[in-house]
Amino acid sequence: MPDTPRRVVVAINPNASFGATRHVGPQVVAALRGHGLEVVPLSAPDFDGLVRVVRAELATAPDALVVVGGDGMVNLGVNLVAGTRIPLGIVPAGTGNDFAGGLGLPEGDPDAACARIAAALDGGPRVVDAARVTGLSLAEPRWFAGVLSAGFDARVNERANGLRFPRGASRYVIALVAELVGLKARRYRLEIDGEPVEVDSCLLSVANNTTIGGGMRVAPDALLDDGLLDVFIVKPVSRLRFIRLFPKVFSGTHAGLPIVEFRRGRTVSVAADGIVGYADGERFGELPLTVELVPGALAVLA
Numbered sequence: 616m617p618d619t620p621r622r623v624v625v626a627i628n629p630n631a632s633f634g635a636t637r638h639v640g641p642q643v644v645a646a647l648r649g650h651g652l653e654v655v656p657l658s659a660p661d662f663d664g665l666v667r668v669v670r671a672e673l674a675t676a677p678d679a680l681v682v683v684g685g686d687g688m689v690n691l692g693v694n695l696v697a698g699t700r701i702p703l704g705i706v707p708a709g710t711g712n713d714f715a716g717g718l719g720l721p722e723g724d725p726d727a728a729c730a731r732i733a734a735a736l737d738g739g740p741r742v743v744d745a746a747r748v749t750g751l752s753l754a755e756p757r758w759f760a761g762v763l764s765a766g767f768d769a770r771v772n773e774r775a776n777g778l779r780f781p782r783g784a785s786r787y788v789i790a791l792v793a794e795l796v797g798l799k800a801r802r803y804r805l806e807i808d809g810e811p812v813e814v815d816s817c818l819l820s821v822a823n824n825t826t827i828g829g830g831m832r833v834a835p836d837a838l839l840d841d842g843l844l845d846v847f848i849v850k851p852v853s854r855l856r857f858i859r860l861f862p863k864v865f866s867g868t869h870a871g872l873p874i875v876e877f878r879r880g881r882t883v884s885v886a887a888d889g890i891v892g893y894a895d896g897e898r899f900g901e902l903p904l905t906v907e908l909v910p911g912a913l914a915v916l917a
């Protein structure tokens with residue numbers, strides 16, 4: 616144990632999981648203090664406000680940043696610590712906890728997640744890859760840890776975000792149904808490590824982690840530390856075949872089907888008309904976007 620207690624900044628999203636996990640933040644603060652850590656809890660009325668206060672606190676060089684929430688909070692954390700020496704701890708408390716799942720972190724058990732964080736502070740972090748995104752629609756480069764969606768699920772997200780009513784999870788269901796009804800393949804102009812590739816696709820993701828949407832194994836062979844991005848492409852299919860594909864994607868048994876294709880690369884540019892890319896479930900910006908895999912950019916307390 617060090618002489619002075621380690622200082623940990625804890626960024627809390629009280630609205631994760633539509634507010635259902637509001638109790639987790641205070642529980643995490645108490646649990647980490649119980650492990651002998653000095654804890655600086657931070658929350659704000661909204662995401663941008665939280666980014667500002669966390670960024671200011673990280674300037675004081677704490678021993679770790681811990682995020683409490685879903686993949687959106689992981690994204691906040693990655694954007695603040697990637698490329699720095701500050702490790703990231705994660706207490707999953709969102710609707711989608713895909714990156715935590717990829718790291719094998721315990722879900723639904725904040726005390727166990729805090730115990731892992733405390734142990735990794737003593738034993739040393741795990742170093743994984745992260746992806747850096749650039750594009751004309753982005754004011755500055757942005758990082759993601761999990762998956763960049765540039766197809767069907769990105770369109771569902773964009774449509775759901777544009778709905779004023781209803782609030783909550785049901786707007787995603789409405790958006791999903793609307794996008795399914797209008798399902799059509801788009802033409803994508805990709806560049807993978809300098810090689811131009813044109814494909815028609817209805818679902819396309821660029822993955823560092825394996826899953827999206829709370830466990831859909833879009834890129835079942837993706838590894839967080841292989842220095843590569845996995846590009847998942849679903850070829851043009853009928854609505855019925857597309858729906859039938861979903862259970863296979865959930866179980867990760869879709870690899871090998873003739874309607875799916877995988878490619879790998881270190882740098883992947885994605886261009887298509889009228890599509891907004893989402894990464895770690897967060898809105899990034901209109902395509903074209905270029906994703907560069909940066910090996911070992913992120914230290915995680917896992």
Ligand SMILES: Nc1ncnc2c1ncn2[C@@H]1O[C@H](COP(=O)(O)OP(=O)(O)OP(=O)(O)O)[C@@H](O)[C@H]1O
Binds near residue numbers: 665688709
């Ligand atoms: N006070 C807040 N602090 C941080 N983020 C907030 C806050 N209120 C709302 N949000 C929103 O929460 C989203 C991130 O949620 P998070 O990933 O932690 O949980 P989630 O339930 O999995 O959310 P989602 O399914 O929308 O990604 C961000 O898009 C952000 O805009």
